[in-house]
Amino acid sequence: MFEGLVKGDKWGSTVGIVAFILVIGGAFGIILKTGAVEAGILSMIKRTKGRESLLIPIIFFLFSLGGAVFGMGEEAIPFAMILVPLLIAMGYDAIVGIMITYVATQIGFATSWMNPFSVAIAQGVAGIPVLSGAGFRIVMWAVFTLVGIGFTWKYASNIKKNPTASVAYESDAFYRNDFKEKDIDVKFNLGHILVLLTILAGTIWVVWGVMENGYYIPEIATQFFVMGLVAGIIGVVFKLNEMGINDIASSFRDGAKDLVGAALVVGMAQGIILVLGGTSSTDGTVLNTILYNTSQMLVGLPTVAAGWVMYVFQSVFNFFVVSGSGQAALTMPLMAPLGDLVGVSRQVSVLAFQLGDGLTNLIVPTSGCLMGVLGVAKLDWGKWAKWQIKFQGVLFALATIFIIIAVVIGY
Template sequence: MSVDVKEKQDKKEKTFKVPHTYVIIFAVILLCSFLTYTVPVGQFETQEVKYMQGEKERTRTVLDPESFQLVTNEAGETVTKPVPIFGTEDFGGIGMLNYVFEGLVSGDKWGSAVGIVAFILVIGGAFGIVLRTGAVENGIMAMISRTKGKEFAIIPIIFILFSLGGAVFGMGEEAIPFAMILVPLVIAMGYDAIVGVCITYVATQIGFATSWMNPFSLAVAQGVSGIPVMSGAGFRIFMWVVFTGIGVAYTVKYALKIKKDPTKSVCYESDAYYRNDFKGKENIQAEFNTGHALVLLTILLTVVWTIWGVVKNGYYIPELASQFFVMGLAAGIIGVIFKLNDMKLDDIASSFQSGAADLVGAAMVVGMAKGIIIVLGGTDPTSGTVLNTILHSMGNAVGSLPPTISAWLMYVFQSVFNFFVVSGSGQAALTMPLMAPLADIVGVTRQVAVLAFQLGDGFTNLIVPTSGCLMGVLGVARMSWGDWAKWQIKMQAILFVMASLFMIVAVMMGYN
């Protein structure tokens, strides 16, 4: 290691170090536990809302915003529901110190946490097999050798494609397997893992936040709010162009900086895992045979199959996990037949195991993050919980100010609430029944209220440690959330300012 590089690394070690993700989540658990001792619990009644999405009638169970009431005891006094230290039968087995277990086993196969945890582990195992064949590594080296001087063009092109994926069909979890290929690729090209995360996950969430047709969040939010589904597309398409342009420009500028001096990356040390794998191979002619080509073709066919399944048939976590498992199995069989990297039949099993093990840390975060919601009582609006009280109180606070400020505070509120409920459709079902009528009261259109939800939900997905998708991608990139947050906070500030401006413009033009 050169003296200059060592000095730069020593300087980095002296700067403030963000605590480990597990430490941050535990601190939030302690705060939420304290709130259960001090904040009275409240509840809503629910109602069925019907709306049209294309030619299909959809039904959604949402809370009734006028029905909120604090839970009282026999004496008519408000009550709290303190979470016990350990789980008790009266509290549904939930306790402050078993939030990890309860978080991991919560939900079902279609969502957080069990579904996403299983999805992450299956994806990790499948790509463990793919990477064992050597097809991706050899393909990367072959691509770099053939695109000398032109490889930079890959960054804006891939960013725009992934942003379109987020806008058109709500691409999110699907970014995890793509990151497994693209993160090593950009590192081998002289960039860092942050660039790989930007052109995959960041791009999808910029598209997600500015989508004009996302069926999983925008359509639900508009339907719940009682406005035509997929309406207001013109303004949102313009917004998508602007924010995607900002994302591309920011990523390209950063990539050029890292290309010039890789040691300026906050993940320079963690990138060594991939960087060392390619070290010394830059001038070696990569062996790329028929077996390697068939493995890469298998990946491509899986991508096409996935997009078709999501767009045409509404595939979600269970189906996606199965698709990528089939991909890994097929790649392993090809590897054995063509003896790629001297693969044997047992190597399929062992590489699946090691691939899944690489993402165990990211999967654990998903369960821990879910534990935060469980400690607050869960997201059921009909149960007496602290979260319901917080939701109602924040909704009332937003409605007491002038229209433009109220609309902006709706955006801020949705951004903060996304820390607790990361699911787009889940957040829409919880918050839009409150925000839509509130928009009528403060004098802004319901379309503006939906826009506040959309922007607040999408952009904060890039930084909240409670996002299973984000933590999955960071796990693939072998980057800690702390390092990512130190870099992302500047981009987050730009997105926040621009989103605030769009909110103000939307109010002024009576966006409908």
């Protein structure tokens, strides 16, 4: 447990993600203390009666695009903190909130044509031009995104009609009961508007930083901390929710406290990897033994079958190494030349890697980001997995079709 928590550095798993979760939790603790988010949500509910379903496809598309363009993943955690309560208040559930944030990012991540943390690294290791084959991947991204939007929209419509059918119905009570106690005609004043504008400006700042300057976990955490601090000052000046100067500190502490469980789970997930010997590509570990022996099974298979087995293997291997760049460094040096021997092009080998790596991020409990999002949504992994397995089946079938098409057309 201890080794799992201190693994890595500030740029990634595990200590970086743990710190990221706690800082984000504290920042949003300050923001939520102002009451601006709740006031904004209640005002939006009042104004969008009958049209709130339009938010689902728009937000899903934007997050999927973020996953495809700049590898958005951990960034979904703070957005889930805003959107999960919003959707529950609108009559949906936490699952819809997770689908349009984290799930959308991972669909974009898995089908990207330019993700610097996945496709670019894998193509570089495989020895093919970086960002090549973009046309096929763009079509694949569009299809997966449309299927994801359709699946989410249909599910959301069913939950809207019968909220008790949701596996998250009991855990959603935390947010649902909170909004029942609120007055739908709550006054939405200048202070609330300024806090929400701060969140908007901070969000734009994050997107700009990631896309233009390569900001990652340390910078993003700092951006959200600044956002929370500014919101707290506005809350004190405008006496929002009767805030005083000391409430900035206490609400930061309480916000971080709410996500301590999620942070500990991230460390435990990394601990599982350490028990298996770690992710070094040169040491004699359990993972490397699995990788080598699985590769031997591909020899002698028909080309289409070999390409599909590569995809299945990458999907299973992602349980042990959820880092896209880490999995690429481990598997591609072996899978790419092995593909040459069995007639699978290196482009298809990369395709099998990115689909296997990205899509199973939605269900494997070793993913710190997934566990962080579930912690924010207050949803048990077991309940999430029970629901998500159906969607995994849809994604698996769709990925299989694209792998077969890629092999057949000589991609």
